[in-house]
């Protein structure tokens with residue numbers, strides 16, 4: 001049940017039901033392609049004729065196309081519907097405190113080229129300049145990708161989506177930065193900037209492969225230079241009144257703990273970020289020292305040493321896993337999600353410490369079922385942040401119309 005807001009509503013127009021049914025048809029094609037009109041009619045519980053009206057509208061708009069699927073026995077080629085992903089592409093960018101990556105994808109978020117990376121410049125102006133310098137040739141070198149429909153940028157930090165501003169990023173050290181205006185001016189493309197973990201959960205919500213989607217709250221926890229949490233409820237992103245919903249990374253586990261990049265002490269992030277893992281391994285103070293990339297072995301190095309059987313490396317990861325589980329228990333108590341996705345470098349070692357993560361969660365989950373909340377690891381190779389950036393551009397085409 002959802003309340004109708006008398007101060008902000010969308011009245012149903014004569015075309016509204018058709019618009020809703022067209023979006024349902026479009027999403028069925030997206031999820032089940034290749035699919036025939038007869039199959040669509042069966043799934044939707046309507047007559048073939050009604051489906052054809054909707055499909056013809058989608059064909060005219062260029063969102064779907066009709067193609068053959070294999071050879072039919074009597075020589076007649078049955079036609080099937082597909083989402084039109086040819087001759088159109090999206091640019092996806094992920095700005096992390098240490099590295100920035102770029103990829104070109106189709107409109108379903110499938111990468112069309114190898115991901116390219118460069119070290120993130122310290123200043124936002126230099127960042128924009130470097131990005132623009134790299135984007136131009138990417139598109140010029142691949143004319144076959146066709147029209148680029150937009151640039152999606154996922155960035156670590158708090159983003160005011162409507163105003164298009166990065167309000168604050170503790171790990172980048174940026175405050176109130178407008179990334180949209182200069183990128184739009186330099187590329188001539190529509191630009192959407194979003195918090196990287198909000199983008200990650202958006203990509204999971206819209207994923208057509210992998211686990212079946214779940215209703216209710218679903219979260220994505222990204223553990224990297226910082227710790228970010230993206231939340232979707234019934235397929236819609238939770239932003240909050242000031243865009244800070246999901247900042248569990250800065251919820252303290254211990255108010256007397258190590259200093260965090262945000263200025264507080266003992267945040268979840270201060271215990272499980274990449275730099276915390278390095279600090280724990282070296283036995284140094286975990287407190288924030290002004291850089292997301294401290295000297296010493298990286299998470300990848302520590303994972304490799306643990307796999308070689310080094311005790312210290314394995315203990316470091318198992319202890320980190322326990323803190324990870326403790327933080328997850330806060331999140332589970334706040335949201336009771338149906339599924340938690342976890343991404344970041346730490347997933348490389350998931351098999352080594354999954355049991356201590358579960359232990360930290362179970363110990364503080366109040367009831368047994370909460371301690372057993374489903375955790376899905378999203379591997380680094382799946383590039384969840386870049387997929388998220390691509391979803392920022394592509395998802396609005398498939399979204400449900402807002403009515404009432």
Ligand SMILES: [Zn+2]
Pocket residue numbers: 249250251260261262263264267269270
């Ligand atoms: Zn913090």
